[in-house]
Amino acid sequence: MASGGGNNRNGTHRNSLKGTTTTSTATDKPLSVNSNPSKPAFKNKSSPLTGASSGLRKSSPGSLGGGAAKDDAGVPGRVRVAVRLRPRNAEESVADADFADCVELQPELKRLKLRKNNWDTDTYEFDEVLTEFASQKRVYEVVAKPVVEGVLDGYNGTIMAYGQTGTGKTYTLGRLGEEDTANRGIMVRAMEDILAEVSPEIDSVLVSYLQLYMESLQDLLGPTNDNISIVEEPKSGDVSLPGATLVEIRDQQSFLELLRLGEAHRHAANTKLNTESSRSHALLMVHVKRTVKGREPAHSSDNGNSTSMARSLRPPLVRKGKLVVVDLAGSERIDKSGSDGHTREEAKSINLSLSALGKCINALAENSAHVPVRDSKLTRLLRDSFGGTARTSLVITVGPSPRHRGETASTIMFGQRAMKVENMLKLKEEFDYKSLARRLDIQLDKLIMEHERKQKAFEVEIERITAEAQNRISEAERNYADAVEKERLKYQKDYMESIKKLEEKWMMNQQNQGNERKEQMVHIAEEVAEVKKLLSKETSLRKAAEEEVDNLKSQLAQLKMSEALANSEILKLRKMVEDEVCQKEKLEGEISMLQSQLLHLSFEADETRKRLDRGGPGKVPGGLDSPVSQVRSQLKGSGNGEKASVAKLFEQVGLQKILSLLEAEDADVRIHAVKVVANLAAEETNQQKIVEAGGLKSLLMLLGSSEDETIHRVAAGAIANLAMNEKNQELIMSQGGISLLSTTASHAKDPQTLRMVAGAIANLCGNDKLQTKLRGEGGIKALLEIVKCGHPDVLAQVARGIANFAKCESRASTQGSKTGRSLLIEDGALPWIVQNANSDASPIRRHTELALCHLAQHEVNAKDMISEGALWELVRISQDCPREDIRTLAHRTLASSPDFIAGLKRLRIDY
Ligand code: ADP
Ligand code: MG
DSSP states (O other), X not given: OOOSSOOHHHHHHHHXXXXXXXXXXHHHSOSOSSOOSSSOOXXXXXXXXXHHHHHHHHHTTHHHHHHHHHOTTOEEXXXXXXXXXXXXXXXXXXXXXXXXXXXXEEGGGTEEEEEEETTEEEEEEOSEEEOTTOOHHHHIIIIIHHHHHHHHTTOOEEEEEEESTTSSHHHHHHOOOSSOGGGOOHHHHHHHHHHHHSOTTTOEEEEEEEEEETTEEEESXXXXXXXXXXXXXXTTOOEEOTTSOOEEOOSHHHHHHHHHHHHHHHHHHHHHTTOOGGGSEEEEEEEEEEEOOSOOOTTOOOOSOOOHHHHHHSOOEEEEEEEEEEEOOOOOOGGGGGGGTOOHHHHHHHTHHHHHHHHHHHHHHTTOSOOOGGGXXXXXXXXXXXXXXXXXXXXXXXXXXXXXXXXXXXXXXHHXXXXXXXXXXXXXXXXXXXXXXXXXXXXXXXXXXXXXXXXXXXXHHHHHHHHHHHHHHHHHHHHHHXXXXXXXXXXXXXXXXXXXXXXXXXXXXXXXXXXXHHHHHHHHHHHHHHHHHHHHHHHXXXXXXXXXXXXXXXXHHHHHHHHHHHHHHHHXXXXXXXXXXXXXXXXXXXXXXXXXXXXXXXXXXXXXXXXXXXXXXXXXXXXXXXXXXXXXXXXXXXXXXXHHHHHHHHHHHOHHHHHHHTTOXXXXXXXXXXXXXXXXXXXXXXXXXXXXXXXXXHHHHHHHHOOOHHHHHHHHHHHHHHTTSHHHHHHHHHTTHHHHHHHHHHHOOSHHHHHHHHHHHHHHHTOGGGHHHHHHTTHHHHHHHHGGGOOHHHHHHHHHHHHHHHHHHHHHHXXXXXXXXXXXXXXXXXXXXXXXXXXXXXXXXXXXXXXXXHHHTSGGGHHHHHHTTHHHHHHHHHHHOSSHHHHHHHHHHXXXXXXXXXHHHHTTOOO
16 A cells, blocks of 8 residues: 655556546546435446456556566556445345345446435445345456456456455355355455466465454464564565465465465464454465566567577566455444444454555545555555555445445445555566576586586596506506517527537536546545555554454353354254255156156057057058047057056156156157157147147247257147147247248158148148238248158148148138138149149048139139149049049039130030
C-alpha cells in the first residue's frame, strides 16, 4: 500500500487517480461511488476484472516488458472489486422467511441494489456481481484468474475477501473441495493454475501461510513462530517476512496438505488464544519465481554480437511474482463485538488492522496526502496491494439477511472505495545472479572434472609410455648382456686356446730346459751324497748305540733259544709231512699212468680180438657208410664183456681225466686216450657228455697240434661220430673244423684217415644252415681233393657228402632262400659226379645218382648239366636205377624241364 509520503511513484499514481480527465481513470473509474441510483456511472460495459486481465495478457510479455524497460513506474491497474452474495442459510430461511433479501443483484448490469426500506434502494456498480448461484469456478475465473496469470507473468498479485463473518469469505477463498471438487476455492484453484504453468526444473513455487491476530503475526506452518517481524526494504518498498516458513510446492497434493496443516495450526492457535478465525486474518503468500526462456533480458544492452561464452556468462532472467491471498477477519462493526465477551479495547485491538485498512483505502480513494500505512501490520503487509505495484482483486461477501443490512451496507461501501484505488503494475523482472553463479559453479565443476579426467588420462598415458620405455630399456639391456656374454665366451675361448698354445710352448721349453736340469741334478746328487755321508756317520753312531741294545737283546735271545729249538723240530716234522704228500702225488701220477696203459692195453686187446674175429688184420670192411656204423658194429661185434670193460674204465677213471690225457706229454698216452675217447664217441649216449666236457674242442686241437697219423685218424673218426649231431656240427664249423679237416686230409697217407675226414665233412654237408659257410671255408674243394686217393671207401664218403649237399641245396632253392647255380657246379664237382654216376661201387653210384637228380631239379643248373653230359646219366637213371623213387624223380625231371627237353631233342634222344 503506497504511503502518501509524496514519493514519485505514489505521486504519479495519485495523479493518475486524480480527477476523471485521464484516460485510464475515465476507463477504470468506479461507476458508482455515490448512492444515487438514478445517476449511476455505467460507463464501462466490459467486465472490469476480465478487461484488466485481458489488457495485462495482451500487453504481456512484450509490451509490459518493454514498458518496464522504458518506464520503471509501471502501468496503471485499478483495484478490481467483485461482490458475492451468499445464499440464505437454513437459519435465515426460517428467520427471514417473511422478509425479502436486503440486496438485489443485477449481474448482467453488474449492479447491486441495497434495500433502504420497502420502497427505496441504493444501487451500486461493481466490477463483477456474483449471485448466490455463482459457481466457485466462475468466482475463481472472474476474481482470481487474471491476478494468478499476472503473477505467472512476473507481477505481484493480491486476492482478498472482505465481509461480515459468515458471509462466505473462507468459502470463497479457502475451500479445499475435498468432498466435491466443484467446491474448490480460490487458493486451491490458483495453485492448480500456477503448478500447471511452471517448469519444475527451472521455476520454483514457495509458500508461506500466516495468521494475523491482535497485531501478532503467526506462522501457520511453524506454530512456534508466533511473532514474525515484517521487514520493509526502503529502496524498493518491498516487504518480506524473513522469519516465516517457506515451503516449496511441487504438486497439488502437498499444497492441500499444507493448507490443512495451516488450518489445523490456525484452529489450535485460536483455541489457545480463546478466539476464533473470524477475528483473525489469514494470509497465504505464494512466491512464484520463473526463469524467462529464450528471451533477452529487457535490460540487456547486448548488440547481438555476443559469443557463446558471453551468453553463458549472461545471468538468466527471472520473474518473481508474489500472490497474496488474504482471508480477512469479519468486518462486523466494532460496537457489535462486545457480545462475544471481548472488552471494547480488545475488540478495537482485534479490528485495528481492519480499520487501518479501511482508513488507508479511504485515503487512497480520496487521493489523500497521507495514507496511514504504518498504523497496522495488515496495512504494512498489504502496502503493495493497495496503491502499490500489485494487481489486486477484492471480493466482498454479503449475506441476504435484512437483519444485517447495516453490515452489508458498510461492506458495500468498503468495496466501492476500494474500487477507486489505482495501482501501478510493475513487472518484477531481474537477473538471477545467484543461479548464474550456481550454473557457473556447475560448469566450473564440470570443467574441473574434465580437467581431472584429462589429467588422469595424461598420467595413464605417461605411465604407459614410461612402462614401454622401461621395457625397451630392459630389452636393450638384455640384448647388451647377451652380446657381452657372447663376446666374453668368445674371448674366453680365445684365451683358453692361447693358454693351451702357451702351455705347449712352455712344455717344449721345459724339455729344452730338461737337459740343463740334468746337469743341475748331478750337482744336487753330489750334494746329496755328501749329506748321505754325514747321515751314515750319524747312522754308525746310532748303530753303536744299537749294538749296545743288541747285546742286551742277545741275552734275551739266548733265553729264547730253547723255544726256537722246539720250533725247528716242528719245522722238520712239517717237511717230512710235505715229502710224504709229494710221494703220494707221484704215486697217484704213476697210478693214472698205469691206468692209461691199462686202458691202452685193453683197447689193443679189443682191437686184436676184433681183428681175430674178422679173420685177420688189414681187412677193410666193405659196405659201411660211416665210421659211426663201423664203431657201432665193432661194439655190436664185441662181447658185452669188452663194452662193459670200457664203460667200467670210463667210470673208474672219469671222463675229465681221460680228456686231460689227450694233452699228456707221453705220445703213447695221448694215442691211448684218443682211442678211448673215439670209442666213447661211437656211443650216442656219451656224445653229449664228451662235448660238454670240452672233448670236441680237444679233438679238433689234436688234429691241428699232432703230427701222428694214428692220432689224426682216430680223432677224425671221433669227430665224424660227433658230427652226426646238428648242434655239434655248428660247433665244429665255428671252431674252424673244415680247415683242420682239410689240412689233415692233405697230409694223410692212410686211406682210413681220409675216409674218417671225408665222413666227417659228409656229415657237415647234411646241415641246411651251414651250406654257405661250409662251401666258403673250402669244404667242397676239400672233398674233391680227397677223391684223388681213389679208395672206394673214401669215394663213397665223398659221394655221400655231395649227395647231402645237393639235397640241402635243392631244398633251399625250392624254398627260395637260394638262387643261382648250384655251389657244387660252381666249385667244379659236376664232372666228378657225372663220371661216378655209373660207378661200379654201389654206395658211390647211389649217392651220385641222387646228387644228379637233386641238381636236375633246378632249371638254372640244366645248361651246365647238359654240357657236362649229365643228360645221358639222367636218362640212364630214369631207366636203369634200381631204386624206383630215384628213377621216377629222374624221369619227371627230364619230362618237365624245357632245357632238358630241348637238350634231348638236340641230342636226338628219343625220350
Ligand atoms: P466467513 O468466512 O465469511 O465467516 P464462511 O465462509 O465461513 O463465512 O461461510 C459461512 C457459512 O456460509 C458456511 O457454512 C458456508 O458454507 C456458507 N456459505 C458461504 N458462502 C456460501 C455460498 N456462496 N453458497 C453456499 N453456502 C455458502
Ligand atoms: Mg471465515
